Amino acid sequence: MGLRELNVDLTKDHVALWEASTKFFSEVWRPAAISLDRLADPKEVIAPGSVLWDVLRKSYELGYHCSFFPKECGGMELDALSVALVTELMGWAAPDLAVSLGVCTTPFLWSILSPDPELQELVRQFTADTEARLTGCWAITEPDHGSDWILFDNVMAKDPAFAPQVRAVADGDSYVINGQKAAWVSNGSFAKYAALWVSLDPSKGMEGGGVAVVPLDLPGVSRGKPLNKLGQRALNQGEIYFDNVRIPKRMMIAQEPVTFRLVSNGQLCLANGWMGMCFAGCALAALEEALEYAKTRVQGGRVIYDHQAVKLKIFDMFVSVEAARSLARRVAVYNMALTRQMQPGAVHYAMAAKILSTETAFRVASQAIQIFGGNGLSKEYLIEKIFRDARAALIEDGVNDTLAIDGADRLRQGRSRWVVDAAAVQAAEAAAGAGAAAAGMTWEEFEPIVRPKPGTVHMGVMKADPDKCTHCGLCILNCPFRAWEMGENEVPRMKQEYECFSCFNCMAACPVGAISIVDTYHVDSGFFQTDPLPLPVKPPLEPLDAQGKPATWTPVEKLIFERRSVRNFKPDPVPEPLIRRVIEAGRFAPSGGNCQCWKFIVVTDKAMIRELDEACYGVLSMLYTAYKNDAMVKSLLPVYQAKPQPGMFDPRVILGGIGSIYRKYAPVFLDAPCVILMACDNRAIGGPEIQAGIAGQNMNLAALSLGLGFCWIGFSQVIEMVPPLKEKLGLKDPWRICTAMVLGYPKFKQQGIVPREFRPVTWFREGSAGRPEIES
Ligand SMILES: Cc1cc2nc3c(=O)[nH]c(=O)nc-3n(C[C@H](O)[C@H](O)[C@H](O)COP(=O)(O)OP(=O)(O)OC[C@H]3O[C@@H](n4cnc5c(N)ncnc54)[C@H](O)[C@@H]3O)c2cc1C
Ligand SMILES: Cc1cc2nc3c(=O)[nH]c(=O)nc-3n(C[C@H](O)[C@H](O)[C@H](O)COP(=O)(O)O)c2cc1C
Ligand code: SF4
Ligand code: SF4
Incomplete structure (x- = not known):
């Protein structure tokens, strides 16, 4: 009768997932995190034979690493509420391991955005990985740029003083990367791939940034020693150094200011939203520990729960925990729905969820320690670890103060509503409420629109007469799609692969009338089938005067x-x-x-x-x-x-x-x-x-x-x-x-x-008696 699950739209599948995950995280994660937390030297956390590898392996085997990934990439594509439930449970069991598994996804998640076949294959390898061979990290913080990165989208961040230290410089088909990321990079000590935030144009401050997917076994990559820190000790962190590290240009998945901004906002939104869920779970764990202890610890001849001051404290903790869980879930479900629809999420809401959950977790853990009395300070009790883990979260993924400063600006400017479109937002909410499969159009109905059958779309075909052509190149320059290239003997020809929508502007540009039409753009069948088919094209009809005699144009x-x-x-x-x-x-x-x-x-x-x-x-x-x-x-x-x-x-x-x-x-x-x-x-x-x-x-x-x-x-x-x-x-x-x-x-x-294109005109002339006459 005590703690309840308030979500009334949980399905049987949600409940089954909740129960199975509770068992796994409490039996596998929590004891592993406690033993890793106690290791004196963080090097031991990532030593061969460490229980960390068992945890990651088992988690990958069960698919927890790809719960959010689309099915087309081999992911589990759990609905947003399921992802929220699982994340909350991870934070409840062991926030440090939760962060480690969470950041593992980052380089692979952003690779989904790339059309590059190798990166797409990498995503598939990640989702298919059952042995935790492919691990990842989010490498953004630098020794001299911590909060600066969080403020990347703020007006002041355009100042070159904000420019990050890790630089990528274009060199032919490659980028060459130099610089150092801070010891704070989670999984930095062992990750195989990094989602690396870099500076491309330092004169623009943060606005000149880029995001690359970087394999961390490339020549020139080296690592610092694992960081020894207060909380979240099962989460191994360490510096990454880049010394003339060369990556192909295609690995720079965001290299324009707008793409960089979209990816960075997307990352901040997902990461903060995720922290919100995770630390709502952590806060819940602190409350549970306090409840159990208060029910058994006897002082003054009765359990301390019977003392009013303890009751007040516990109910206050309960109120905060439920508030944090509610906001975190709502924000996460909403933002995940938007992300899945390729819509930028509400970043300031994600920040709010992160701030509320982490501060709740810290405050509740602190109150819990008070309820534990001296025992709360002892490593014998889990609450001591929860307290330290929660403390770290006030800084992790953005110091809460910095997030609030930036969040306030976003709130004022409405900047997080990137798509100012009520219909899209409503659809996102509907999708969020009803789970991933929103009612309405099916993929089978949508597919013909976005994926015309092969061979049905025929591009226009144009030809340049070599006998007339004077090789001026104007047709090439004048084509909106650059369908032409210079061929043999300086006579233009259509490229091997090209698009041509039969605008005939190349003909208009040719000073000597050397270009002719071989075929016009048409679609044989499917959603975009051209009507009529075949599609005739005609020059303007010759002008006639009112009496039908030849005339000149006005x-x-x-x-x-x-x-x-x-x-x-x-x-x-x-x-x-x-x-x-x-x-x-x-x-x-x-x-x-x-x-x-x-x-x-x-x-x-x-x-x-x-x-x-x-x-x-x-x-x-x-x-x-x-x-x-x-x-x-x-x-x-x-x-x-x-x-x-x-x-x-x-x-x-x-x-x-x-x-x-x-x-x-x-x-x-x-x-x-x-x-x-x-x-x-x-x-x-x-x-x-x-x-x-x-x-x-x-x-x-x-x-x-x-x-x-x-x-x-x-x-x-x-x-x-x-x-x-x-x-x-x-x-x-x-x-x-x-x-x-x-x-x-x-x-x-x-x-x-x-x-x-000429479509016959339908006439109802005087005396037609309602019968149409269609012009040929
Ligand atoms: C557990 C943990 C995990 C982490 N994981 C990762 C990770 O996976 N990858 C990664 O790259 N980084 C990671 N970080 C780094 C984290 O994002 C940074 O620590 C954080 O952004 C703060 O940067 P900083 O530590 O350099 O503090 P600073 O930026 O130096 O901030 C120090 C103080 O100054 C204040 N301050 C700074 N600038 C301003 C300003 N403009 N206005 C007002 N106040 C300001 C801050 O609020 C703070 O109180 C992690 C950190 C922790 C603790
Ligand atoms: C509403 C509208 C939007 C258009 N947008 C673009 C555009 O973004 N870029 C471009 O190069 N041409 C654009 N065009 C130009 C068309 O491609 C062009 O009108 C068409 O191909 C016919 O060629 P013409 O204008 O030379 O006759 C647009 C035309 C219209 C009417
Ligand atoms: S018809 Fe238009 S699109 Fe086609 S090649 Fe000529 S200029 Fe380019
Ligand atoms: S515009 Fe005419 S003359 Fe000039 S290159 Fe093209 S086909 Fe030749």
């Missing part, structure tokens, strides 16, 4: 037909009076209910354009990586369910557009001297997208008429997923970035008539 028509997207600009700035005229053309566009739901943000500052580029690149490259990774693509299902946007997965966008950005063929904003971001009011009559399109196309034509080049940058929408940037742009809900446009003087001719 200047407006000519502009419309000859308009092509311009993606190569001269560096010359666009004069402000011209920018204003372009904006005026937008302002005078028609809008539903005359709501004029748009707002323009003009960016001509090069550093700011670079910032926009980097932000969009970071998000898009993450999306592309997830898409290319079979194991991760399933995790996109809840994202899709929350906000179905099939167009995002059209091969022309995900392979062509986002793929080109990922490969850095051109920056997102095309190196243009002027970017105009268009924010729209979500409350727009008739919906913001259509209004943005109308106003934007007015601007496009106005720009052309002024001799400027113009391109739409739809990918700018992902700025919505980078709230600090959105905030910097001065935007808040209900305003959201709908699209952007770039302007500049074209580097070369990028105008001309090209053919276009």
